[in-house]
Amino acid sequence: MLKIKYVTGLVLLFSLMFMPKGFSQSLRSSVNTGVEKYQQKNYSGAEANFKKGLEKVPNNFQANFNLGDSYYKQKRYNKAIKAYEQALLTGKNNILRSKVYHNIGNVLLQSKKIKESIGAYKKSLELNPGDMSTKYNLSYALNLLKHNKSRNKNNKNKNKNKNKDKNNKNNKNQQNNKKQQNKQNQNKNNQQKQKNQKQNQQPQNKNERRKNNKQSMKNPQQGNKMTKAEANRILAALRHDELKLAKQLRRKKGKPIKTAKDW
Known part of the structure; x- marks a missing residue:
């Protein structure tokens, strides 16, 4: 991975010669002490010395620049x-x-503000086109931006596919639930239909029994129907018996007896 090159600017003490005589010595002492603490990685101590120098000269370039460095660390x-x-x-x-824009670019890059850092590096190169450290950091920021865009696109597609799979799964579950519900409704309808048929069948059977009973009462059971030949034989037998009975009576009384019926 590319490593950011950082400009500290902690060697600008020669500029103090332009400060007013009343503040030069105390300001120089505060800034120099801050630089020493910074080099010792005592960044909070360096911050305190740079602030002390700014209390004497608020608009001092070196003190503000170096204070920014201590904050960055x-x-x-x-x-x-x-x-x-x-x-x-x-x-x-x-x-x-x-140099200031270069360091501003570094701060923005560390803050994950890649586009803003690219703008700061470009401003730095406009003021000093030959600065190789700034060109290096600008290239790093541009590659990082490109990489992040590609990664975001892949993540977006991944999330899209994930959501699509999730939606398909939900749709499938909904279809299965709907199918199961339809099956349950069908079973319920079939049970209700059978129940209704059973209820309708019971009164019908009852009515048929009533009808049959009524018909039986209206038309008594006649048994097997008698043929004409059978009827003639029965009549002949009855006539024979009656004649036989009449002869017996005549023998007893001595006179003929008129039969009840003339066959």
């Missing part, structure tokens, strides 16, 4: 930007201002 990026912006107001030439 402490990852207090918002305060670093404000200190660098103050240094920009008093930068006397393009080289000094280009």
Whole structure:
């Protein structure tokens, strides 16, 4: 991975010669002590000395620039930007201002503000086109932006496919639930239909029994129907019996007896 090159600007003490005589010695002492603490990685101590120098000369370029550096090392990026912006107001030439924009670009890049850092590096190169450190960091920021766009696109497609699979799964579940519900409704309808048929069948059977009973009462059971020949034989037998009975009576009384019926 590319590593950001950082410009510290902690060697600008020669500029103090332009300070008013009443403040030069005390300001120089505060800034020099701050530089020593910074080099010892005592960034909070360096911050205190740079602030002490700014109490004497608020618009001093070196003190503001170095204060921004100490904030950067402490990852207090918002305060670093404000200190660098103050240094920009008093930068006397393009080289000094280009260094400020370079460091502003670094702060923005560390804050994940890649597009803004690219803008700061470009401003630095406008003021000092030959600065290789700034060109290096600008290239790094551009590649990082390209990589992030590609990664975001892949993540977006991945999430899209994931959501699509999730929607398909939900649709499938909904279809299965709907199918199951339809099956349950069909079973319920069939059960109700069978129940209704059973209820309708019971009164019908009852009515049929009543009808049959009524018919039986109206038309008594006649048994097997008698044929004409059978009827004649029965009549002949009855006549024979009656004649036989009459002969017996005549023998007993001595006179004929008239039969009841003339066959």
